[in-house]
Amino acid sequence: MSSVCSIENAEDIEAGTRERPKFQTEPTLPIYLKFTDVTYKVILKGMTSSEEKDILNGITGSVNPGEVLALMGPSGSGKTTLLNLLSGRLMEPTVGGSITYNDHPYSKSLKSKIGFVTQDDVLFPHLTVKETLTYAALLRLPNTLTKQQKEKRAIDVINELGLERCQDTMIGGSFVRGVSGGERKRVCIGNEIIINPSLLFLDEPTSGLDSTTALRIVQMLQDIAEAGKTVVTTIHQPSSRLFHKFDKLILLGKGSLLYFGKASEAMTYFSSIGCSPQIAMNPAEFLLDLANGNLHDVSVPSELQDRVQTENSENDTANGKPTPAIVHEYLVEAYETRVAENEKKKLMAPIPLDEEIKAKVSSPKRNWGASWIQQYTILFRRGIKEHRHDYFSWLRITQVLATAVILGLLWWHSDSKSPKGLEDQAGLLFFIAVFWSFFPIFTAIFTFPQERAMLSKERAADMYRLSAYFLARTTSDLPLNLVLPVLFLVIVYFMAGLRMGAGPFFLSMLTVFLSIVAAQGLGLAIGAILMDLKKATTLASVTIMTFMLAGGYFVQEVPVFISWIRYMSFNFHTYKILLKIQYADISPIVNGMRTDSGFREVCALVAMVFGYRLLAYLSLRKMKLHFGA
Numbered sequence: 001m002s003s004v005c006s007i008e009n010a011e012d013i014e015a016g017t018r019e020r021p022k023f024q025t026e027p028t029l030p031i032y033l034k035f036t037d038v039t040y041k042v043i044l045k046g047m048t049s050s051e052e053k054d055i056l057n058g059i060t061g062s063v064n065p066g067e068v069l070a071l072m073g074p075s076g077s078g079k080t081t082l083l084n085l086l087s088g089r090l091m092e093p094t095v096g097g098s099i100t101y102n103d104h105p106y107s108k109s110l111k112s113k114i115g116f117v118t119q120d121d122v123l124f125p126h127l128t129v130k131e132t133l134t135y136a137a138l139l140r141l142p143n144t145l146t147k148q149q150k151e152k153r154a155i156d157v158i159n160e161l162g163l164e165r166c167q168d169t170m171i172g173g174s175f176v177r178g179v180s181g182g183e184r185k186r187v188c189i190g191n192e193i194i195i196n197p198s199l200l201f202l203d204e205p206t207s208g209l210d211s212t213t214a215l216r217i218v219q220m221l222q223d224i225a226e227a228g229k230t231v232v233t234t235i236h237q238p239s240s241r242l243f244h245k246f247d248k249l250i251l252l253g254k255g256s257l258l259y260f261g262k263a264s265e266a267m268t269y270f271s272s273i274g275c276s277p278q279i280a281m282n283p284a285e286f287l288l289d290l291a292n293g294n295l296h297d298v299s300v301p302s303e304l305q306d307r308v309q310t311e312n313s314e315n316d317t318a319n320g321k322p323t324p325a326i327v328h329e330y331l332v333e334a335y336e337t338r339v340a341e342n343e344k345k346k347l348m349a350p351i352p353l354d355e356e357i358k359a360k361v362s363s364p365k366r367n368w369g370a371s372w373i374q375q376y377t378i379l380f381r382r383g384i385k386e387h388r389h390d391y392f393s394w395l396r397i398t399q400v401l402a403t404a405v406i407l408g409l410l411w412w413h414s415d416s417k418s419p420k421g422l423e424d425q426a427g428l429l430f431f432i433a434v435f436w437s438f439f440p441i442f443t444a445i446f447t448f449p450q451e452r453a454m455l456s457k458e459r460a461a462d463m464y465r466l467s468a469y470f471l472a473r474t475t476s477d478l479p480l481n482l483v484l485p486v487l488f489l490v491i492v493y494f495m496a497g498l499r500m501g502a503g504p505f506f507l508s509m510l511t512v513f514l515s516i517v518a519a520q521g522l523g524l525a526i527g528a529i530l531m532d533l534k535k536a537t538t539l540a541s542v543t544i545m546t547f548m549l550a551g552g553y554f555v556q557e558v559p560v561f562i563s564w565i566r567y568m569s570f571n572f573h574t575y576k577i578l579l580k581i582q583y584a585d586i587s588p589i590v591n592g593m594r595t596d597s598g599f600r601e602v603c604a605l606v607a608m609v610f611g612y613r614l615l616a617y618l619s620l621r622k623m624k625l626h627f628g629a
């Protein structure tokens with residue numbers, strides 16, 4: 001139903017029966033983007049040696065406010081790399097040439113003026129369209145706007161993008177049915193245009209969409225540009241209708257520039273160098289064939305024919321067809337000799353802006369939308385909304401409650417008066433300590449690896465500070481994570497007949513809580529260190545096994561050099577504290593463990609609560625390098 005809605009809109013717009021949306025009438029800082037001789041190479045490290053690989057070779061071009069620049073080329077030609085360089089997301093020492101924004105180099109303040117729509121739709125599946133855009137508005141818009149104004153901006157964007165009919169639908173994902181692909185892409189664009197960006201970059205915004213929906217998206221990009229923004233988009237294989245909607249075009253082939261100029265003049269340029277289609281062809285298809293070095297159904301320029309003949313006579317072969325390598329070489333040379341210098345000269349022309357306006361892009365200061373405390377509160381609320389489904393999944397509730405009932409039945413009204421009964425009951429305490437030390441690890445290790453793409457995207461846009469995200473993400477889990485243990489403990493405690501009284505009950509509950517928080521911290525740290533679910537699960541299993549073995553339950557005396565593991569085995573501390581709460585008054589030793597101490601264990605458990613979380617935070621900070629933030 002929802003995809004039908006987008007197609008209808010596209011057809012209406014095409015037919016001119018529906019008014020095109022007006023994109024953000026408020027003033028936008030105009031940004032002129034120029035880039036000259038941009039090069040980029042990567043160093044590929046082999047087993048024995050390393051070699052350099054050129055990804056981009058001297059790309060020159062420009063795009064002005066009000067224009068849409070399309071980056072086209074075959075797969076692997078360097079479109080995404082160029083887009084990342086132009087948007088300031090890829091800054092490495094191996095980047096050469098110059099990229100300027102209103103004649104100024106990239107500065108951190110530009111982040112708040114740049115919108116970047118990634119190729120993959122990185123959105124939270126359980127939030128609705130409206131919630132997604134409202135959270136983006138609250139986090140990204142400056143504090144000069146009130147909460148109500150920010151929420152109104154989200155509604156305006158929903159209207160501008162024609163998302164009214166699906167605003168209360170969940171985004172959806174692999175396991176949840178949600179909005180259509182075209183709508184999801186529009187939400188991603190909405191997430192970026194909500195900040196009224198001066199520069200909008202999009203990586204393959206139409207991939208995977210049908211031609212009508214793709215047309216609607218590109219039409220939207222044109223409307224956005226008309227509102228004074230500068231738009232740069234990569235595009236894989238546009239239909240001819242789409243192709244004609246671009247103002248400027250860059251055609252790349254193997255990292256080299258084959259054409260830069262007006263999209264409408266591309267065909268004229270290629271026919272001027274002797275390459276024109278011999279049958280009616282979509283211009284985009286023709287250009288991609290050329291960039292691939294494929295001259296089927298294309299006239300072969302005489303100069304190229306001469307080169308082929310010379311090569312054939314040199315190699316004594318009779319194949320009259322130019323190879324892709326020769327075609328590529330010819331196209332690069334043709335562009336360099338006929339157009340490149342002229343284009344570079346054009347880039348020298350001054351920008352029609354006052355110095356004062358031009359300089360607005362050059363502040364080295366970052367612009368955070370919301371204050372730290374606002375970021376924390378918004379992220380906390382968003383975390384609870386997105387993750388409540390996980391916490392209260394039936395599978396999880398059944399798993400915990402079934403375990404509690406089984407334990408309750410096995411230890412039904414257990415007796416702590418006889419030494420044998422005491423030993424049996426201590427076994428239950430050991431199980432509780434192990435269960436609530438390790439169960440939360442396996443839920444927490446997913447947190448950061450699963451949110452890696454989102455974190456990377458949002459941090460690259462300076463949406464919030466890492467500390468605000470970390471604290472919000474780890475504390476929003478807590479209330480939800482503590483509900484199930486309360487139920488569990490109430491069932492087990494009373495069915496098994498553990499020590500009655502408010503004191504022992506609440507102290508046991510507090511101990512289990514501390515254990516859960518420490519376990520979560522360990523899970524978060526493992527996830528943050530590895531950022532990979534498979535590896536994290538393996539490391540968590542090994543850690544759990546080590547803690548179990550070294551804790552002291554099986555081996556009472558461990559060699560000094562591994563005794564530190566015993567201090568980190570928080571499950572064991574939990575067990576000893578539970579023993580103290582339950583039996584300190586009854587027996588000084590239970591199952592070979594002393595029950596009259598516990599202070600050291602409490603201190604160790606509290607240290608683990610903070611220590612593992614700190615480790616998780618530091619690991620995330622280290623990961624910041626990969627976010628380019």
Ligand SMILES: Nc1ncnc2c1ncn2[C@@H]1O[C@H](COP(=O)(O)OP(=O)(O)OP(=O)(O)O)[C@@H](O)[C@H]1O
Pocket residue numbers: 042055073074075076077078079080081082236
């Ligand atoms: N960090 C890197 N290390 C090694 N190779 C890289 C790196 N970054 C890019 N490349 C290579 O550079 C080339 C261009 O990559 P890029 O992703 O920019 O291409 P593309 O034109 O966007 O391709 P597609 O249309 O398939 O997305 C590819 O061959 C890619 O493998």
